[in-house]
Amino acid sequence: xxxxxxxxxxxxxxxxxxxxxxxxxxxxxxxxxxxxxxxxxxxxxxxxxxxxxxxxxxxxxxxxxxxxxxxxxxxxxxxxxxxxxxxxxxxxxxxxxxxxxxxxxxxxxxxxxxxxxxxxxxxxxxxxxxxxxxxxxxxxxxxxxxxxxxxxxxxxxxxxxxxxxxxxxxxxxxxxxxxxxxxxxxxxxxxxxxxxxxxxxxxxxxxxxxxxxxxxxxxxxxxxxxxxxxxxxxxxxxxxxxxxxxxxxxxxxxxxxxxxxxxxxxxxxxxxxxxxxxxxxxxxxxxxxxxxxxxxxxxxxxxxxxxxxxxxxxxxxxxxxxxxxxxxxxxxxxxxxxxxxxxxxxxxxxxxxxxxxxxxxxxxxxxxxxxxxxxxxxxxxxxxxxxxxxxxxxxxxxxxxxxxxxxxxxxxxxxxxxxxxxxxxxxxxxxxxxxxxxxxxxxxxxxxxxxxxxxxxxxxxxxxxxxxxxxxxxxxxxxxxxxxxxxxxxxxxxxxxxxxxxxxxxxxxxxxxxxxxxxxxxxxxxxxxxxxxxxxxxxxxxxxx
Amino acid sequence: xxxxxxxxxxxxxxxxxxxxxxxxxxxxxxxxxxxxxxxxxxxxxxxxxxxxxxxxxxxxxxxxxxxxxxxxxxxxxxxxxxxxxxxxxxxxxxxxxxxxxxxxxxxxxxxxxxxxxxxxxxxxxxxxxxxxxxxxxxxxxxxxxxxxxxxxxxxxxxxxxxxxxxxxxxxxxxxxxxxxxxxxxxxxxxxxxxxxxxxxxxxxxxxxxxxxxxxxxxxxxxxxxxxxxxxxxxxxxxxxxxxxxxxxxxxxxxxxxxxxxxxxxxxxxxxxxxxxxxxxxxxxxxxxxxxxxxxxxxxxxxxxxxxxxxxxxxxxxxxxxxxxxxxxxxxxxxxxx
Numbered sequence: 001x002x003x004x005x006x007x008x009x010x011x012x013x014x015x016x017x018x019x020x021x022x023x024x025x026x027x028x029x030x031x032x033x034x035x036x037x038x039x040x041x042x043x044x045x046x047x048x049x050x051x052x053x054x055x056x057x058x059x060x061x062x063x064x065x066x067x068x069x070x071x072x073x074x075x076x077x078x079x080x081x082x083x084x085x086x087x088x089x090x091x092x093x094x095x096x097x098x099x100x101x102x103x104x105x106x107x108x109x110x111x112x113x114x115x116x117x118x119x120x121x122x123x124x125x126x127x128x129x130x131x132x133x134x135x136x137x138x139x140x141x142x143x144x145x146x147x148x149x150x151x152x153x154x155x156x157x158x159x160x161x162x163x164x165x166x167x168x169x170x171x172x173x174x175x176x177x178x179x180x181x182x183x184x185x186x187x188x189x190x191x192x193x194x195x196x197x198x199x200x201x202x203x204x205x206x207x208x209x210x211x212x213x214x215x216x217x218x219x220x221x222x223x224x225x226x227x228x229x230x231x232x233x234x235x236x237x238x239x240x241x242x243x244x245x246x247x248x249x250x251x252x253x254x255x256x257x258x259x260x261x262x263x264x265x266x267x268x269x270x271x272x273x274x275x276x277x278x279x280x281x282x283x284x285x286x287x288x289x290x291x292x293x294x295x296x297x298x299x300x301x302x303x304x305x306x307x308x309x310x311x312x313x314x315x316x317x318x319x320x321x322x323x324x325x326x327x328x329x330x331x332x333x334x335x336x337x338x339x340x341x342x343x344x345x346x347x348x349x350x351x352x353x354x355x356x357x358x359x360x361x362x363x364x365x366x367x368x369x370x371x372x373x374x375x376x377x378x379x380x381x382x383x384x385x386x387x388x389x390x391x392x393x394x395x396x397x398x399x400x401x402x403x404x405x406x407x408x409x410x411x412x413x414x415x416x417x418x419x420x421x422x423x424x425x426x427x428x429x430x431x432x433x434x435x436x437x438x439x440x441x442x443x444x445x446x447x448x449x450x451x452x453x454x455x456x457x458x459x460x461x462x463x464x465x466x467x468x469x470x471x472x473x474x475x476x477x478x479x480x481x482x483x484x485x486x487x488x489x490x491x492x493x494x495x496x497x498x499x500x501x502x503x504x505x506x507x508x509x510x511x512x513x514x515x516x517x518x519x520x521x522x523x524x525x526x527x528x529x530x531x532x533x534x535x536x537x538x539x540x541x542x543x544x545x
Numbered sequence: 546x547x548x549x550x551x552x553x554x555x556x557x558x559x560x561x562x563x564x565x566x567x568x569x570x571x572x573x574x575x576x577x578x579x580x581x582x583x584x585x586x587x588x589x590x591x592x593x594x595x596x597x598x599x600x601x602x603x604x605x606x607x608x609x610x611x612x613x614x615x616x617x618x619x620x621x622x623x624x625x626x627x628x629x630x631x632x633x634x635x636x637x638x639x640x641x642x643x644x645x646x647x648x649x650x651x652x653x654x655x656x657x658x659x660x661x662x663x664x665x666x667x668x669x670x671x672x673x674x675x676x677x678x679x680x681x682x683x684x685x686x687x688x689x690x691x692x693x694x695x696x697x698x699x700x701x702x703x704x705x706x707x708x709x710x711x712x713x714x715x716x717x718x719x720x721x722x723x724x725x726x727x728x729x730x731x732x733x734x735x736x737x738x739x740x741x742x743x744x745x746x747x748x749x750x751x752x753x754x755x756x757x758x759x760x761x762x763x764x765x766x767x768x769x770x771x772x773x774x775x776x777x778x779x780x781x782x783x784x785x786x787x788x789x790x791x792x793x794x795x796x797x798x799x800x801x802x803x804x805x806x807x808x809x810x811x812x813x814x815x816x817x818x819x820x821x822x823x824x825x826x827x828x829x830x831x832x833x834x835x836x837x838x839x840x841x842x843x844x845x846x847x848x849x850x851x852x853x854x855x856x857x858x859x860x861x862x863x864x865x866x867x868x869x870x871x872x873x874x875x876x877x878x879x880x881x882x
Contacts, residue, residue, distance in 0.1 A: 037681060037682030037683065038682070038683070039751060040683075040743070040751065040753045041682075041683030041684070041753070042741075042753045042754065042755040043683075043684070043755075044657045044687065044755055044756075044757070045657060045658070045659065046654060046657040046658035046659075047658075048658055048659075063658075063659060063660075064659055064660075072658075075864065075865060077865070087864050087865045087866065088862075088863055088864035088865070091864050091865075096659060098679075099656070099657070099659045099664075100659060100662040100664075101662075101664055101665065101666040101675065101679065101684055102663060102664070102665055102666055102675055103662050103663050104675050104676060105662070106675075106676060106679050107676075109680040111680055112680065116741070116743055118741055120739065120757060122760070124760065126861055128858070128859050128860055128861060129860060129861040129862075175762070175766075176762075177760055177762030177763075178760055178762060178763055179759070179760045179763070181737075184739055184741060186741070189743075204863065204864070206862075206863065206864075213863060214863075216863035217861075217863070218861050218863070219863055219864070220760075223657075223757070225739075225741070225755055227741060227743060227753045228683075230680075230681065230682050230683050231680035231681050231682075232680070232681035232682045235681075303745070304745050304746050307745050354746060357746065358746045361746070361747065362746070362747075455750065476751075
């Protein structure tokens with residue numbers, strides 16, 4: 001009878017392997033903490049208020065360049081004349097990014113991957129023009145780009161849209177000159193940062209017939225906050241992927257070869273393992289290299305989908321893993337995915353609803369980067385429905401999983417009480433199996449717990465964000481590389497330890513001296529040499545008890 | 546106002562690149578030798594520095610408009626960093642703090658609109674290749690840059706002279722340094738942190754935060770609060786500041802400190818920064834500092850009836866125009882003798 005490697009590995013070899021994997025884990029964490037910079041940076045850009053001399057001219061307004069740049073118009077200089085009525089339609093807020101530093105005009109690199117734009121409004125309080133807590137504003141936005149070597153005024157259109165956003169403004173201290181505390185207004189998300197310079201022109205047109213932007217208060221400044229991934233983080237991340245990729249592919253090939261050397265067809269658990277490895281390989285594939293040469297705005301969406309596929313594979317695997325070690329039913333019923341349809345549908349529904357939500361948000365953003373599902377009421381409800389649905393599925397899933405794990409542990413403890421009556425060799429063997437099963441269980445729990453704790457710690461650390469320059473360790477990056485490495489190592493270990501073993505069981509000479517009851521129990525087991533995990537057969541035996 | 550006219554000069558985009566004596570810095574009155582050196586190095590910073598100092602003076606005038614000392618003496622001062630007032634009073638403490646805050650605020654702001662191209666990417670230990678570095682890990686915050694620049698530019702005045710330990714000049718320098726720091730900290734204290742989630746599917750697995758500057762009025766109010774709770778200190782023989790009255794709590798880095806009791810500012814004495822209250826308007830019914838009794842130091846006041854036409858019931862519209870009614874009313878104006 002053959003089992004998996006985890007059962008046949010000696011304690012020494014197992015501990016060496018575990019130590020090596022732990023070392024790899026620590027290295028992953030340190031790479032993130034010591035080498036990589038923070039995953040992303042934010043920059044505040046103060047808008048230059050240009051005046052469109054014509055009426056809604058299609059030309060680009062920019063504030064830096066050799067010629068034709070516009071000068072700033074002071075929005076605080078309010079005038080009495082009624083003729084200034086159309087002034088609002090002529091003000092263009094200009095943001096030219098990235099900002100120059102130390103007399104160097106910086107440009108975006110393709111390593112910086114993506115760009116998120118958020119608007120923030122400085123609305124001054126004035127007792128004669130109080131703002132409502134929620135104002136719908138209409139933004140006419142135009143995004144252009146330019147590359148190095150192009151003339152300063154040659155901006156090419158990238159995207160444009162007229163979008164509505166809601167602006168929530170509150171003020172605690174109603175004093176003239178104080179700013180409202182306004183919510184941020186997410187404006188755009190670019191999935192690729194293919195060009196060198198970007199230019200954003202924003203107008204807040206006023207239309208008294210359609211009641212557009214009438215309720216806006218005394219807007220003094222408009223800020224654009226740009227968030228981009230840091231090139232250094234991308235480099236470290238892609239290197240990590242490039243290293244993991246061949247390892248996981250290699251261990252998958254090795255695993256599959258081993259499975260095929262057996263006489264029986266592959267078991268369900270083995271299919272699940274190879275599926276899990278496949279999902280991880282998909283996640284590991286370093287597609288970011290392609291973004292250096294091609295414009296791939298779908299990378300954000302693709303990243304989300306890849307992560308979704310991986311997590312659904314992982315969650316399904318845990319379910320099947322717990323289920324295959326329970327075996328309450330008859331033999332021929334298991335080993336089919338059909339048995340788990342109830343449990344897996346929770347995973348399916350959750351992932352599907354998140355996928356639909358993502359398609360509605362980031363999918364449409366491929367066509368219009370200014371789009372957001374959260375703007376309209378229908379969109380918000382739709383998005384919330386999908387997210388709540390995903391949340392409920394997650395809850396159902398964890399109920400299922402905890403129930404199954406509880407069942408497995410019950411079976412094991414039931415078996416434990418029978419253990420003292422067994423022969424010493426068999427007892428040692430079973431104790432070892434239980435130990436290793438629990439060990440793996442513990443590893444899974446530890447991984448999950450570390451992810452959750454790390455995530456929460458990260459949130460707390462970000463919450464009281466401060467600029468402490470003595471802080472040398474980039475916690476967020478360490479968390480990301482650490483967790484990414486952890487799941488890679490975890491799956492590597494699973495593929496490694498759960499591959500079928502070629503070692504034969506030692507022939508038990510003492511089996512004759514066993515107690516009668518145990519003889520009978522074993523005689524009830526299938527007599528043909530079973531190649532599935534002896535742990536599973538052990539658990540099945542426990543269920544038969 | 547001296548500052549306003551200077552500012553126009555500084556705003557002009559012409560830049561003199563040669564590091565040496567440039568006419569721009571020579572035109573700025575009241576720069577100390579150290580500041581002059583900084584001015585040569587960071588010529589384009591001088592426009593925001595001027596704007597910041599100007600905003601600080603207007604803020605000071607706004608905050609103190611109902612007091613005997615109404616900051617006008619500081620506004621009359623031709624130099625950037627009022628060194629005229631010889632008395633180390635609470636008011637001087639406020640003035641230093643608000644000026645440092647104004648400069649830090651203005652420099653940070655100018656960095657963010659891209660017109661101040663020489664703003665640092667400041668992070669200590671940064672290698673030489675700025676562009677590669679920016680791609681690798683991004684740049685530091687502009688607020689931090691404004692703070693650091695102000696630290697160098699404003700504080701250098703107090704640091705460049707060799708002062709005898711325990712002397713009055715040294716105590717004054719320490720006091721100014723402390724209050725400058727308090728002003729800069731007020732800018733940071735009042736700035737708010739905003740965050741955005743942008744992880745997988747827009748979840749909060751990845752959060753990025755940034756600092757948003759507060760309005761300068763808010764910063765001014767904050768420093769005014771610090772003015773009201775300022776602590777009186779004196780120099781110890783070892784050349785450090787210590788509490789004059791040990792019963793009070795120790796001031797923190799963001800509190801204001803002063804050495805001398807304020808004069809009453811009733812009579813004109815420019816050496817203590819007092820213009821006197823003669824000719825100031827006062828409020829006959831008020832019992833506060835703006836009341837005629839206190840404001841005029843008991844000298845009495847003249848009353849004049851005036852008919853004023855002014856804007857009232859104003860309604861502001863985005864963008865940039867204001868609808869007002871004109872109201873005519875007769876008011877009594879009281880002026881101190």
